Amino acid sequence: MRFEFASIVVRLVRFLAPYRARVATAYVAMITGTLLALIVPAIIGWAVDVGLGTAAGAEAAMAVPGALAAWAPAVARAVGGAASAGREILLAAAVVVVAIAAVRGVLGFAEMYLGAWLSQRVAYDVRNRFFAHLQHLSFGFHDRAQSGDLMSRAISDISKVQTFLGEGLLEAVNVPILFASVAVVLFRAEPALAVVALSPLVLLVFVTLRFGQVIEPRFKAVQDQEGVIGTRAQENFTGMRVVKAFARERWEVARFTDANEDFYRRRTRAIAAFADFFPTMNAIVVLALVVTVAYGGRLVVDGAVTPGTLVSFTFWIALLGAPTQNLGFLVNRSSEAVAAGRRLFEILDTPSDIVERPGARALPPLAGRVTFDHVDFGYGERPVLHDVTFEAEPNQVVALFGPTGSGKSSVVNLIPRFYDVSDGAVRVDGHDVRDVTLESLRRQIAMVLQDTFLFSATLRDNVAYGCLDADEAAVVAAARAARAHGFIEALPDGYDTIVGERGVTLSGGQRQRVAIARALIMQPRILILDDAMSAVDTETEHEIRAALSELMRGRTTFIIAQRLLTLKNADVVLVMDQGRIVERGTHADLVAAGGLYARIYELQLRDQERLAGAGR
């Protein structure tokens, strides 16, 4: 667990690698600033001892003020002179303190600016990587993943990594450096007093470690729940029509409130840990000051240390106050970032199940022969297809027919290699689909998927989606063939009409026709229509099919449909049942054979024949 924590931190830090120079500059600025800050208490102590004459002539306990003593008259003259040696020293001390503050201001700007720049830049890089990786993950991954959860990772988790890697990490490095150098300075100034002053601070280490242990699981819990809330909300917004149709608003609100309340409770638990932590840390610093003053005061009275030294000590201890407070944020930020990083790496480390073989070659232009060779397939453990074997010749129209859930969509999903077979092989023109590059394969196949998805963009862009260099004429030709041109032209904005999210501003049939146009414009060698015309009327389907048979000359077409005309026009019908091809042949053969197809024909399809006959 600890080891994993460290390894995630290391992996997060690696995101900074491309920006080494800026990282180095930021750290140099920060460390220089911290070291300069340490000089100020020494100067003040010196000013007290020498300037106020409380320990006149005492040899300077500290090297820096020692050197300063020599310059003091010159510095004082430069700013206008002083009446006495004591005033000279006070003036010189003041000037140097102001100068240090000015330099620290510049360094602080560099540190803050670069810290913020780095965190924004890393967030930019990680967002891009995350998005790109999701594009390459397989259908299998996206079947399981929930888009709300992915959104929460892409937005909220990345922003947590972002704050940590910039300012957070700088602070994480700064705090130990500050503590260590304060300890060194204290010991050099007065070892006995240093031991007393620092001893309460040892508690800090324990309290901070303990806080880390308590807070980390609580933050992981918060972030997980954030994913749940994201998923609930996203699902609800997507399914709003179903919610309303079933009048389940109240139930949905209750369900969301539950998740939200859980989120709130987890957050409060995390905050409670904070509320505990901050006063404790504050008390420890105050304790250190108290013992310093109590013990140091006695040493001053005994004449063992100068008053200036005691003053310096209190200033040094006070320097630790703010960073100690920050320690809480720091621990919190790093544990948040590690929890977030873990969730990001969970995705980034997921390999795609569908990967190209090393040395996979681009598929040459296809004739369109598709072969299934004893294919077995399952989405997970459960087998879905058993021993599916067939061959589709170029130019053929193959219809897949069978009861719902019999595996028709599963068969066609294997052709563009959305999933891999568990046994056997799928070949196009004799090439195993696993041996060729995915892009060259999928460029030659166009699909109209069973559930139509349109992007919230113009109709033109939706049609041209797979073929971005398509000109207006190509878009119109595809839309005409899909019988979409007519209704698109009738819209006030024509092809510039922006369809709502997922195309909801269109009717189901219109949506399908746009999706068909989107497939046709690709001029694919293999065309797959998965229930692509279920929402268009018989008449329109007939027209589309007429246009298709023009367009599809020399192309192989797979068509999943329940309509008699489609089946009659297919060169071969594959009848599927429970993941097997149980019959095959032309419509006429199958009716004559008197099997499953013939039975379904008698029960359902015959009616269509009469209707279709009447319709024409």
Ligand SMILES: Nc1ncnc2c1ncn2[C@@H]1O[C@H](COP(=O)(O)OP(=O)(O)OP(=O)(O)O)[C@@H](O)[C@H]1O
């Ligand atoms: N993405 C998936 N993950 C897991 N199982 C799936 C997935 N898609 C389909 N299945 C399962 O595989 C089996 C075959 O489904 P498939 O979608 O191929 O049927 P179909 O013949 O296309 O049905 P329909 O006519 O209803 O579209 C079903 O039992 C289904 O539950």
Ligand SMILES: [Mg+2]
């Ligand atoms: Mg299906």
